[in-house]
Amino acid sequence: MRNIIILCSVLGIAILATTVGLMIRPERYGEPFTSDVVTPLASVITEPDTYLDKPLLIEGIVTRQCALTGCFFFFAVGEQRLRIELSEVAPSLPQRKGYRARVAGTLQRQSGSLVFNAKSVQFFRR
Numbered sequence: 376m377r378n379i380i381i382l383c384s385v386l387g388i389a390i391l392a393t394t395v396g397l398m399i400r401p402e403r404y405g406e407p408f409t410s411d412v413v414t415p416l417a418s419v420i421t422e423p424d425t426y427l428d429k430p431l432l433i434e435g436i437v438t439r440q441c442a443l444t445g446c447f448f449f450f451a452v453g454e455q456r457l458r459i460e461l462s463e464v465a466p467s468l469p470q471r472k473g474y475r476a477r478v479a480g481t482l483q484r485q486s487g488s489l490v491f492n493a494k495s496v497q498f499f500r501r
Contacts, residue, residue, distance in 0.1 A: 402497065403498075404465050405493065405496055406479070406494045406495045407495065408477075408495055408497070409430075410479070413477070414426065414432060416435045417452045419431065419457065419482060419491075420452050420489070423482060423489050426482045427483065427484065428481055428483060429481065429482070430479070431479070432478070433450070433477075434478070435475070436451075436473065437475075439472065440471060444467035445469060446460075446467065447461055450476075457491055458488065459490075459491045463494060464496055475499045475500075477497045477499070479493065479496075
């Protein structure tokens with residue numbers, strides 16, 4: 376009987392550890408990241424001309440996401456928002472509002488607005 380209790384306890388701990396590991400593991404979509412150098416999001420938003428059409432790696436909190444397919448989301452710094460376009464990464468993504476995300480891609484102007492076209496994205500629970 377004692378051996379059964381020990382075996383069940385070990386099995387329970389293993390299942391719990393696996394579940395927690397899967398819950399906190401970051402999700403990555405798109406191409407592999409080629410750099411670890413993160414450009415400050417505030418600089419990208421306040422000084423966009425410096426960063427236009429250059430490969431960048433940025434991080435932020437997802438403040439809003441396309442409700443239909445998750446194909447874009449926004450980072451915000453104060454009142455200013457930056458649209459992160461994910462159509463090249465995946466046609467649809469799960470809702471990740473409130474998650475921290477790391478995104479690689481290029482900053483561009485489209486119809487007068489700033490858009491960050493992502494090549495890869497990685498989500499982390501806050």
